[in-house]
Every structure is written in C-alpha cells, then in structure tokens.
Amino acid sequence: SYLRSDERITEDLNERLTEDDHVDAGDISVSVKEGVATLSGTVEARWMKHRAEDIAEACSGVRDVRNELRVGASPSASSAQDVGAAASRRSGGTAH
Numbered sequence: 001s002y003l004r005s006d007e008r009i010t011e012d013l014n015e016r017l018t019e020d021d022h023v024d025a026g027d028i029s030v031s032v033k034e035g036v037a038t039l040s041g042t043v044e045a046r047w048m049k050h051r052a053e054d055i056a057e058a059c060s061g062v063r064d065v066r067n068e069l070r071v072g073a074s075p076s077a078s079s080a081q082d083v084g085a086a087a088s089r090r091s092g093g094t095a096h
Contacts, residue, residue: 004061029041
C-alpha cells in the first residue's frame with residue numbers, strides 16, 4: 001500500500017516526457033495532486049497530446065490524468081516569430 005509522493009511522481013513524469021523521442025515537452029507543464037496528474041501547455045499535434053497522456057497514465061503512482069494540453073503553435077515559437085517579424089518591419093524587409 002505504498003504511495004509515491006506527488007513530488008516524486010512529478011519528477012518521474014517530467015523526466016519521462018523529456019526523454020520521449022516523439023513528444024516535444026518544451027511547452028508541457030506537469031502538476032500532480034493526490035496522484036492526479038494534470039498536463040497543461042501546448043503541443044504541435046493531436047497525437048502528441050495523446051502520447052503525453054499515455055506516458056502519464058503509465059507512470060507509477062498516477063491514479064488519473066487530466067489532459068489540458070492544447071494543440072497548436074507553441075507560445076515560444078510564436079514569440080520568436082513575432083520578434084522576427086517586428087525586427088523585419090523595422091528594417092523594411094519581410095518576415096521569414
């Protein structure tokens with residue numbers, strides 16, 4: 001009847017997501033409360049959202065998963081594009 005601490009589950013789940021070759025975990029946040037893992041943030045494709053949920057469900061100590069991931073461009077990618085577009089407008093060029 002050993003229960004893993006929420007902190008240990010969070011560490012393990014973050015590690016699993018980061019090490020997965022198929023999911024870009026750069027914009028995924030993980031929180032765990034009483035064994036319930038909540039995934040939030042943004043992924044590039046719907047299959048990545050489902051893959052992240054599968055990884056969470058397979059993590060020892062996780063009793064349930066709340067998948068609040070959104071599919072779309074990551075905030076960091078759009079910020080980089082915005083910065084590039086603004087710099088291009090200042091120089092009179094076009095954004096790439």
